[in-house]
Amino acid sequence: MEDDFKEETAAEIAAPVNLRRDYAVVDREADRDEVVGEGRGMGYLALALSIISLFILPVILGAAGIIVGFIARRRGANALGAWAIGIGAISIILGIFIMPFF
Template sequence: MADQDRGFVARDLRRKNPDEPSDYREETAAEIAAPVVVYNRRRGLNEERERAAGGTGIGTVGLALSILSLFVLPILFGAAGIVLGFIARRRGAESLGSWAIGLGAVSIIIGMFILPFF
């Protein structure tokens, strides 16, 4: 009511001619706020532990195969140790997977290039 006294004319910008008075008497607004994100640190730690626990068994088997490949069938067991090492690293057992990959690669290199000369 006070706006009409001051000569304020409501305009509808959706119309082709915005100078014509509008039939609508409503006010709209939009609020912008950051979304509320609740982060549970304990849940993140538990998921990380479960993920690492899933790769620990595979990492142990990969490391055992890589060590065994130093003595018997280096190409076969070394390759199997490398593959299981990559799987273990992907599942969260970083160190076991890395050791399995490294020892398997060393075993294959020794088996292909050094052992034929003995």
């Protein structure tokens, strides 16, 4: 009776997925100065865009300041990026909700 059933089974195994963005393990301490220096420039650019957006084109420049602020935070300039994001968000809120009344 057991010879009547001939089954074929297979197991498909997928390759493991790497969800991290850094695919190669590098020495973080040696590269940290270069990354922070690059992020610092982006942070100052983001902060400048956000401050200028308080006076001119608040929605467009504020959004640009927020986006560049996130990029700066990713590259290591956490404080400058956070300030740029905050000031850009305030600028957009002021531009959309408060400025039409003046």
